[in-house]
Amino acid sequence: MIIxxxxxxxxIGKTIATGLLARALLLKGRSVITQKAVQTGCEALSDDIVVHRELMGIGLQEVDRESLTCPLVFAxxxxxxxxxxxxxRRIDPEVIAKASKALQRHYQIILLxxxxxxxxxxxxxxxxxDYLARExxxxILVTSSRLGSINHTLLSLEACRHRKIVLRGLLYNRFGGEEDAAIAVDTRRFLERSLSLYGYRCPVVDLPDAASDLGKSGLEALAALVG
Known part of the structure; x- marks a missing residue:
């Protein structure tokens, strides 16, 4: 399974979300690894993969050292x-797909x-x-409470619906976003309502600030997005 x-x-918080999702699945006893499709702004090992492993509570894996978890890194x-x-260079999407397939031989779930x-x-x-649609x-889409998030999220939902992409849920990141509680609450409510209007029957789940905040309810909610 690749998600x-x-x-x-x-x-917007994708790296934290990916690491916490993987941690939640590990704590549920699932076989899971994270993958970064493309990493820019670093060399050799992906910085985001390092963050994933820290949030998962594990060290770097052999598949990380083999560059399967991030086959495309640019400075x-x-x-x-x-x-x-x-x-x-030019990015060949087959490089990403082949790395994902190699990971599938060792893990049940790949979070890309x-x-x-x-x-x-x-x-x-x-x-x-388009790569997601093709494959x-x-x-799982990460959104936030900051101003502009409603617009950006609705445009993303439009893009997903047009391409018939299956949406498992929205992860709502309030950290580093809008401090106005009224705006944050209303944005979450509006996005929750919008999901059904776009034909998606999936939840909005609050993203924990850190692994230490991943309580039982948060663990269950995150793991449920994967199924």
């Missing part, structure tokens, strides 16, 4: 298509974190959301 974790924007901190071009927002370009012809990968 993607993407977000409505860059810096320039930009959109994947530009970061690749700066190194005179995207780079940037849902519609970030991998190359001049392919967006990340029939279901999605």
């Amino acid at each position: 993607a974790v993407s977000g409505i924007d860059t810096g 320039y901190p930009a959109s994947p298509h530009l970061a690749a071009a700066m190194e005179h 974190e995207g780079a940037g927002g849902l519609m970030v370009p991998l190359n001049d012809e392919l967006l990340f959301v 029939a990968v279901p999605l």
Whole structure:
């Protein structure tokens, strides 16, 4: 099983969400590993994979050292298509797909974190959301309480519905977002209502701030998104 974790924007909390989802599944006794489709702004080992392992409470794995968990790493901190071009390379989506298939031989569940927002370009012809549609990968979408989130989330839902992408749920990240409680509460309510309007029967789940906040109810809610 491969499930993607993407977000409505860059810096929205995808990495924390992916790591906490994996931790929740580990605590439920599931065989799980995280994968980063593309990492920019670092060299060799993916910084986000390191964060995943810390949140999961495990060390780096052999599949990390073999670059299966992040087969595409670029130094320039930009959109994947530009970061690749700066190194005179072009992202081949088959590289991601082959790495995922290799991981499936060792793990039951792969959580595939995207780079940037849902519609970030991998190359001049392919967006990340199109890759998910092509590979029939279901999605967990990270949103937030900050201003602009309603607009960005509805656009993401439009993109998913148009491509017939299965949505497992929204992860609602209030940390580093809108401090106005009224806005935060209303945004969550509006997004919850919007899911059904777009034909999605899935939940909005609050994202914990850290692994230490992953209580029993939070554990169950996160694990349920994967099934």
